[in-house]
Amino acid sequence: MNTEILGVIAMFVIMVLLAIPLGRYIGKVYNGDKTWLDFIFNPIDKLFFKAGGINPEKEMTWQQSMVALLVINLVWFLLSMFVLMNMSWLPLNPDGNPSMTADLAYNTTVSFVSNTNLQHYSGESGVSYLGQLLLMLFQFVSAGTGMAACAVVFKAMKEKSTQTLGNFYNYFIKSCTRILLPLSIIVAIILMFNGTPMTFKGKAQFTSMQGDTVNVSRGPAAAMIAIKQVGTNGGGYFGANSSHPFENPNYFTNMVENICIILIPIALIFALGYILKRKRFAWIVFGVMTLGFLLLVIPSIYNEMHGNTAITQMGILQSHGSMEGKEVRFGPAASAYWGISTTVTSNGSVNAMHDSFTPLTGMFAMLGMMINSFYGGVGVGFLNFYIFIIIAVFISGLMVGRTPEFMGKKIEAREMKIASIIALLHPFLILVGTAIASHLYAHDPTAYAGWLNNPGNHGFSEMLYEFTSASANNGSEFGGLGNSTPFWNIAPGTVMLLARFLPIIGPVAIAGILAKKKYVPESAGTLKTDTSTFGIMVFAVIFIVAALSFFPALALGPISEFFGMR
Amino acid sequence: MKQHFFPALRLTLASIVVFMGLYTLLIWAIAQAAPNKGKGETVSVNNKVVGYKLEGQNFTEDKYFNSRPSAVGYNAAGSGASNKGPSNPDYLKDVQNRIDTFMVHNPSIKKEDIPSELVTASGSGLDPDLSPQGAYVQVERIAKTRNIPDKKIKALIAQQIQKPLFGLFGPEKVNVLQLNIALDNLQ
Numbered sequence: 001m002n003t004e005i006l007g008v009i010a011m012f013v014i015m016v017l018l019a020i021p022l023g024r025y026i027g028k029v030y031n032g033d034k035t036w037l038d039f040i041f042n043p044i045d046k047l048f049f050k051a052g053g054i055n056p057e058k059e060m061t062w063q064q065s066m067v068a069l070l071v072i073n074l075v076w077f078l079l080s081m082f083v084l085m086n087m088s089w090l091p092l093n094p095d096g097n098p099s100m101t102a103d104l105a106y107n108t109t110v111s112f113v114s115n116t117n118l119q120h121y122s123g124e125s126g127v128s129y130l131g132q133l134l135l136m137l138f139q140f141v142s143a144g145t146g147m148a149a150c151a152v153v154f155k156a157m158k159e160k161s162t163q164t165l166g167n168f169y170n171y172f173i174k175s176c177t178r179i180l181l182p183l184s185i186i187v188a189i190i191l192m193f194n195g196t197p198m199t200f201k202g203k204a205q206f207t208s209m210q211g212d213t214v215n216v217s218r219g220p221a222a223a224m225i226a227i228k229q230v231g232t233n234g235g236g237y238f239g240a241n242s243s244h245p246f247e248n249p250n251y252f253t254n255m256v257e258n259i260c261i262i263l264i265p266i267a268l269i270f271a272l273g274y275i276l277k278r279k280r281f282a283w284i285v286f287g288v289m290t291l292g293f294l295l296l297v298i299p300s301i302y303n304e305m306h307g308n309t310a311i312t313q314m315g316i317l318q319s320h321g322s323m324e325g326k327e328v329r330f331g332p333a334a335s336a337y338w339g340i341s342t343t344v345t346s347n348g349s350v351n352a353m354h355d356s357f358t359p360l361t362g363m364f365a366m367l368g369m370m371i372n373s374f375y376g377g378v379g380v381g382f383l384n385f386y387i388f389i390i391i392a393v394f395i396s397g398l399m400v401g402r403t404p405e406f407m408g409k410k411i412e413a414r415e416m417k418i419a420s421i422i423a424l425l426h427p428f429l430i431l432v433g434t435a436i437a438s439h440l441y442a443h444d445p446t447a448y449a450g451w452l453n454n455p456g457n458h459g460f461s462e463m464l465y466e467f468t469s470a471s472a473n474n475g476s477e478f479g480g481l482g483n484s485t486p487f488w489n490i491a492p493g494t495v496m497l498l499a500r501f502l503p504i505i506g507p508v509a510i511a512g513i514l515a516k517k518k519y520v521p522e523s524a525g526t527l528k529t530d531t532s533t534f535g536i537m538v539f540a541v542i543f544i545v546a547a548l549s550f551f552p553a554l555a556l557g558p559i560s561e562f563f564g565m566r
Numbered sequence: 567m568k569q570h571f572f573p574a575l576r577l578t579l580a581s582i583v584v585f586m587g588l589y590t591l592l593i594w595a596i597a598q599a600a601p602n603k604g605k606g607e608t609v610s611v612n613n614k615v616v617g618y619k620l621e622g623q624n625f626t627e628d629k630y631f632n633s634r635p636s637a638v639g640y641n642a643a644g645s646g647a648s649n650k651g652p653s654n655p656d657y658l659k660d661v662q663n664r665i666d667t668f669m670v671h672n673p674s675i676k677k678e679d680i681p682s683e684l685v686t687a688s689g690s691g692l693d694p695d696l697s698p699q700g701a702y703v704q705v706e707r708i709a710k711t712r713n714i715p716d717k718k719i720k721a722l723i724a725q726q727i728q729k730p731l732f733g734l735f736g737p738e739k740v741n742v743l744q745l746n747i748a749l750d751n752l753q
Contacts, residue, residue: 007735044584051580052573072574079578124644133586140585141578169573176581181589188593195620198597198604203643206608206615208623209630209746215643216618218606223593240645243689245620246606251736307682308652311661316680320697320737324657324686325647328634328695331737335689353689355649458651480649565653 004333007251008301011337015259015266022263023270023282029178030151030171031275041178048173056173059164062512065152066505068168069145073113073501076138080109083134084127093128094202095217100126107489108135114500115142115377117228117235117348117475118466118492120483124217124239129200135235136224140176140184143231143264146379147175149504150268153386154275156511157407160519165512175379179264180231188226190256195249198222221246229260232377234348234475242338242351243327254330254351258338261347265375268382276407281530285385288535292374292542297340300361304332304339308358309565325353336361343368346377348475355453355462355478359565362478363558366465369472371546372426377473380500383507385538390419390510391545392538393527402527409514422506426471427549429495433467434460434553436491451488453480457564461557466492471499609743611750617743618642622694625742628671629711631696631704631749633742634683635664638691648687661685672707679703695739698727714752722748 028035049056060068083090084105088098100108104120111118112135121127127135148171155165192198197218204216221237225247228235238244248254266286273282304326307318321332330338335352342349343365354365368374373384390406394416397404404411438460441448452459465478470492481488520526528534597604607619617623624640625633633640637648650657664685669677681699701723709716726745730736 003730003733003735004737007731010735048577048580048584052577054573054577068570068574071570072577075571075574075578122644122646133590136590137581137586140589141581169577173577176585181585184589185592189596192593192597192600192604195601195607196604197606198594198600199606200594201605204606206617208640209611209616209743209750210624210627212624212640214617214623214641216606216621217643217645220590220594222597222604223590226593238645238690240647240690240692243647244645245622245690245692245694249620251731255731255735310653310658311682311686314658314662314665315677316665316682316685317678317699318682320681320683320699322652322686323681323683323688324650324652325689326683326686327689327693328683328697328700328737328739329693334736351689353647353649355651356647358652453649454651454654454657456653458653461651478649479647480651561651561653 004305004331007255008333008337011255011258014255015262018259019263019266020270022267024274026179026267026271027274029174030154030271037178037182044177045173048177052169054169056167056170058167060166060168061163062152062156062165062508065165065168066508069149069504070501073145076113076141077109080113080134080138081105084108084131087128087131090128090130092130092133092200094200097125097128103486103489104484107493110493110496111475112138112235113142114473114496115146115231115233115346115380116470116473116496116500117233118470118477118496119235119475120489122239123237129219132219132224132237136227139224139227139231139233139235140180143180143233143378144172144176146377146504147179147268148172148379149508150379150382151175152508153383153511154272156515158275159515160408161517162515165515180227183230183260184226187230187256187260188222191225191253192222194253195246196222196225197246225257228349229257229347230264232261232265232345232347234342236349242349243353248351251329251334254334254338258334258341261341261349262345262375264378265345265381268379272382278530284530284532284535287532288539289374289385291539292371293340293344296344296364296368296374297337300336300340300364301333303358303361304336322358325356327351339365340368342476343474344371344374344376345381346372346473348469350476353479354465354476355480359558359562362461362465363554365476366468366554366558367547367550369468369474370426370430370550371542372472373542380473380504384503386507386511387419387422388538388542388545390415391423392534392541393529395541396534396537397527400527402525405520405526406514406529408519408521409517410520411514415510415513418506418510422503423545425502426499426546429471429499430464430467430550431553433470433491433495434464437463437467437487440487450482450485453482457557457561461561464553464557467495470495473500609747611747616747620694621692622742625746628707630746631701631708631742634693634696635685635687636691636693637687640692642692645690645692647689647691672704674706675703694741694743696742698723698738698740701740701745708749718752719749722752
């Protein structure tokens with residue numbers, strides 16, 4: 001079999017095999033069970049609790065957890081704005097890079113605090129090493145925030161009837177120290193020994209074989225690249241992200257990084273199975289997500305391997321597939337696989353340029369973000385999926401005439417209202433944002449000529465992609481968009497902010513409300529949620545609510561482009 | 567709000583110490599054992615650094631294996647791609663021009679033998695590799711320019727081909743810088 005296809009299959013299989021034991025471990029961490037790493041992490045966590053003045057045993061309600069989450073995020077926001085707007089004179093700036101303007105700093109700050117990592121700057125010239133390290137800090141803590149929120153929901157699903165849902169800080173710190181930190185250390189070491197730089201020296205210079213003088217950007221990259229993948233952050237050290245030879249030196253590192261992109265999102269599903277002692281339910285969730293993932297990834301690989309039809313018409317050899325924006329060492333199959341991996345999760349790192357994908361692959365990447373719950377971001381992916389479960393339970397309950405119950409709790413009007421608002425927020429933000437941008441562009445194409453790198457339908461796709469990526473907290477881009485303008489900094493910045501915190505608060509609120517309700521033991525009248533029938537129902541809800549609301553927009557962008565090229 | 571503010575502030579400071587400070591230092595310390603102490607591996611000819619092992623560089627002269635087009639001209643101080651959409655008419659014109667230019671420099675080659683990566687820009691603008699086909703298709707030109715038999719150059723490429731990972735995963739490739747250094751040593 002073709003080695004490129006084999007490489008992709010290997011990535012998927014290894015990822016699932018790693019996610020199962022990791023999920024068990026994560027389940028133990030959130031349950032507070034003993035693990036073999038306790039001897040290292042107990043003292044570290046104690047230091048954190050002491051430094052923070054926190055009693056990890058103190059139970060919090062869901063409201064208290066959410067206030068704690070918002071307050072600590074506010075602190076990070078202020079810290080980040082300060083550093084990014086002043087880094088030119090702060091230490092660790094060997095290349096003399098400038099500070100950011102207020103709008104760019106706002107975009108970057110929101111982007112990293114919200115786990116999005118949309119980057120309107122280039123790492124080599126737009127931030128100092130201190131700035132890079134600060135952004136790396138947010139890659140840890142924003143991922144930890146999402147996982148902590150997810151842990152709160154797990155706890156709520158587990159308890160029969162309770163007011164309190166554990167301690168938010170406890171979940172947060174343990175997510176960072178016990179899960180993200182050790183994985184990042186392992187990945188960083190693998191990367192360094194394959195050639196990724198980790199140095200505080202500035203640019204190096206050499207004379208090439210043809211006599212050109214070349215400056216080479218370096219920096220403490222390995223540390224950041226590890227957490228960017230593990231924490232579904234995606235913000236690269238270098239401008240070209242993981243297509244850069246320093247960020248992703250060879251096919252082996254590509255496999256490692258790509259596995260890390262989806263590893264924790266899947267492991268969290270298995271962690272849920274462990275915590276609830278409902279393995280079957282976890283496998284159903286995994287099955288639904290994987291079905292969606294495969295439906296997106298297989299046609300994408302096919303399209304990229306078959307190349308750009310417009311170039312095929314020029315009569316050259318296309319057996320290497322569509323290579324614009326791709327690297328030879330990865331090839332089209334691994335590039336397409338990464339493209340979908342990074343968009344179904346909220347990672348957003350790239351090893352090939354999405355703007356140059358063939359039209360339908362670009363659409364599948366967008367669909368991954370529009371649905372945003374086939375695996376999804378660390379923690380938040382399951383929260384999005386939870387919303388769809390609630391809606392599916394309600395609809396199927398009505399269809400078969402049973403009381404809608406989930407995990408022994410009645411789902412009533414209040415929960416449904418929250419779920420509907422959250423499910424509709426995502427299409428609302430994306431479509432309204434794109435509509436405003438299109439309106440501005442259409443009314444004065446000369447004034448906004450710098451916005452679009454490509455004409456026609458593809459130009460529209462560039463704007464649609466940017467808002468989709470912002471609202472999915474993804475961070476990948478159709479890079480041709482001239483995005484370093486106040487409009488593109490502020491509008492998607494605000495979208496990221498809303499699309500981060502509301503979809504965290506919503507599911508946690510539902511889980512918290514349900515947790516308080518009386519537990520109804522399973523009976524013959526209960527709708528079973530761990531069957532494949534229910535799995536298909538959830539899939540249908542996702543398809544109808546998420547995918548179809550975007551169909552008109554997709555028809556104007558990638559679908560038209562596809563037919564225009566035939 | 568107030569009861570959460572000070573824990574948040576103090577936790578943030580602790581996170582700065584651990585995740586910005588200690589984690590970075592630990593990785594940096596381990597880097598001292600990595601190739602070239604984590605400063606990026608260089609390639610030298612006659613004790614002179616001629617490039618970085620992982621990063622591609624510009625090869626446009628006829629006597630060298632040419633590297634792929636680059637949107638940033640192989641300027642490793644930055645990185646980047648063209649970000650051209652597949653249907654963009656200006657972009658397709660560029661590709662057509664590259665094909666024509668290649669045909670001018672390699673008149674003996676048939677158009678259907680030019681692999682797509684030779685006329686398209688990479689993602690990073692620093693792609694160090696070509697597919698084996700991308701190298702073979704340049705042999706006749708180099709042989710003529712350098713006055714070396716075709717066979718010798720083909721043998722050189724065959725030597726330089728890097729197999730898929732474990733022979734199983736991913737594409738075959740050739741590192742252009744290594745190949746050109748070996749080419750210079752041939753004479």
